[in-house]
Amino acid sequence: MFNLILFGPPGSGKGTQSERLISRYGLKHLSTGDLLRSEIAGQTPLGLAARSYMDRGHLVPDEVVIEMISSALENNPHAHGFLFDGFPRTTAQAEALDKLLSQKGTEISVVLALQVSEEELVKRLLKRGLTSGRSDDADESKIRTRYAEYQKKTAAVAEYYRKYDKVVEIPGEGDVDEIFQALSKEIDIRDCA
Numbered sequence: 001m002f003n004l005i006l007f008g009p010p011g012s013g014k015g016t017q018s019e020r021l022i023s024r025y026g027l028k029h030l031s032t033g034d035l036l037r038s039e040i041a042g043q044t045p046l047g048l049a050a051r052s053y054m055d056r057g058h059l060v061p062d063e064v065v066i067e068m069i070s071s072a073l074e075n076n077p078h079a080h081g082f083l084f085d086g087f088p089r090t091t092a093q094a095e096a097l098d099k100l101l102s103q104k105g106t107e108i109s110v111v112l113a114l115q116v117s118e119e120e121l122v123k124r125l126l127k128r129g130l131t132s133g134r135s136d137d138a139d140e141s142k143i144r145t146r147y148a149e150y151q152k153k154t155a156a157v158a159e160y161y162r163k164y165d166k167v168v169e170i171p172g173e174g175d176v177d178e179i180f181q182a183l184s185k186e187i188d189i190r191d192c193a
């Protein structure tokens with residue numbers, strides 16, 4: 001199995017690049033942001049609980065997202081690999097993911113980390129907010145809160161995987177196609193079969 005984490009701060013292009021990568025490599029896409037938004041749209045108890053965190057730009061509690069990922073892994077027993085988008089976002093989530101994958105006899109193959117400056121992230125998300133209808137894109141202070149959450153809780157996830165020599169940094173500013181080519185090159189040299 002080939003299991004990829006697409007890593008980066010909010011607005012770094014994870015969702016954008018994930019769509020292209022799953023279409024080229026046939027990986028199963030698991031985006032915790034998308035899963036949470038679909039729970040919110042369905043007005044489930046989980047969605048209602050998650051919404052209050054997301055609306056403020058905060059991370060949803062670990063146990064909620066870990067449970068969601070655990071079910072998604074169980075529901076896809078025949079996937080030949082997974083692309084994790086927006087997960088893990090804390091070291092506790094990374095440890096839980098390693099455990100879940102090892103129970104399936106597999107592991108993370110590589111962490112591709114998109115590098116984008118804070119000012120560019122804010123610009124992108126404010127632009128997306130004009131049409132996305134997402135409350136967390138709606139104003140600059142929420143976007144800055146999301147970035148602060150990333151610095152405080154999520155950046156450590158890259159350090160966690162760096163210990164296992166699994167992190168490759170990819171410049172995430174510029175042409176979407178060129179960034180896609182750079183990501184694909186790293187996957188190709190690891191032989192995503």
Ligand code: B4P
Binds near residue numbers: 011033065125127
């Ligand atoms: P996510 O859905 O993961 O949202 P995101 O980080 O804002 O989006 P993403 O990074 O995928 O957007 P993209 O760059 O593609 O999370 C939303 C919220 O859910 C979190 O804040 C948190 O509350 C909660 N959550 C999710 N997962 C969680 C977890 N594991 N634990 C706890 N809480 C969790 O796109 C951004 C914009 O940039 C787009 O408009 C795009 O068109 C544009 N763009 C992309 N690439 C570009 C480029 N090269 N140049 C110019 N613009 C570009």
